[in-house]
Amino acid sequence: MRASCLRSGVLPRFAAVAGLTLAAAACESAPKPPEPGPAAAAAPVAEAPAEPPKPKGMPELLVDSMGPYLGGQRVDLSQKDGAEKLSKVIRALPIEGKPVTLLAEKKAKPSAVAAVVTELGAAGAPTVLIKTDGRDDLPKEITVVPEGRVSKPPACAVSAMVLKDLATAIWPFGGGMGKRQRKGLAGPDLSHTGEQLTKDIAACSASVAFFSADDEVPWEMAHNLAGTILGSDAKKKLATLVLLRAAPVAGRPVQLGGG
Template sequence: MRRPTLAIPACALFFSSLILLAGCDDPKKSGTASSAAATTAAMPAEPPPPPKPKSMPDLIVDPMGPYLNGQRVDMTQEGAAAKIAKIIKELPIEGKPVTVIAEKKAKTPHVAIVVSELGLAGAPKVLIKTDGRDDLPKEITVTPDSRVSSPPGCSVSTIVMKDLSTAVWPFKGGLGKRHRKGFAGPDLSHTAEQLKKDLAACDSTMAFFSGDDTIGWEMTYNLAGTVLTSDEKKKIDTLVIPRESPVAGRPVTLGKKE
């Protein structure tokens, strides 16, 4: 006896084939897509910038570079100067003097650019605190180079050079005096003698100091302190660190180089 044949509707066969086709997708591709989506979802978004401070935050320059308002600036990265400028523009300077803590092992150009940008943002003076030599001031007040105009040509300029010698020459450029390094660094004793002579011979109330880009801040700071202690008449009221390290004997350039 024949069993009755079961009739399957055509529409059922059609949908069954769709299910089979869907089940034949490459599991590797599906897994890769899911993994990529999960990775994208897991990537953290960039943290939002900190809110504008209502009071002046700590401004520090240490051996790693500037640390401003809780933000580290990597000076080896392209655009580091622009990042410094952006952070400083958010500070509540309001035309008032600003304090910077510069550690001894910080780099001179890092301190110089922070001071310059503070001036561009409105700071008339910058108080720099550094633990320097015992016979020199523990803090100095400098004027950002962006706040200086038309210095007298005879204004004293001095620098610690790459080989740790020092040079003293007039702001406008010209013949100067160079002193070889001492036993443990720059010969500040002989440099001070020259500074006293040059400061006394010029009526300017401005003086300029700097250090080669390779020089640690401690040596540059000690040179600045030597300028102040060599000013016997106490007439220097504008002590300036140029943004760009000058070349001994040549005219000193203020502000950014074009």
């Protein structure tokens, strides 16, 4: 009877010990999780996109009523990043210090044409040949110098612009009394404007002249004014015609640099 009691008391304890031993053995034999590799420790860093390669030949450069359209890329200058995008697109052009041709439609905004010319100059273009289908009695092609390539012109240098009401204004670069000519029947009165330009160009030793237009008038008016300036240079002493980046205030000193 006693032996039976001993056996009955020992068996449960033996079973418990055996269970613990098996559990420990199972834990020791379980495979360990893999160590994290270098890829898990640090995610790969994305590289910045490379600059687009420059085209081998100069693509067509156009400014129309919607703005610049350069090499198939539309630039909306009304957007917050418009000026930055324009600069980026032009920097990618193969200018290489050579003159550039720009097509400007009649209804383009003068500010858009001026912005493109200014950026072309900043990218290395010494001059820009602007082609516009303007009046038949005026040049359809004019060569302009970007504003950034001109510094310290004589104060008497001729400055001219087409105003919002299609009148024209002529005054010295350094500021002073201007001459205003009221609009004609179908636009600026370029005949009387030309007569005054001839006098003012002859009265100054400067070989540079400046022109612009209010942004409410179409580019065609500015182009025709530029042609009138060149045609009014009787002695052909003007070597540089500058399209101003920003429309100035008639009679006040002209500020270079977009001011």
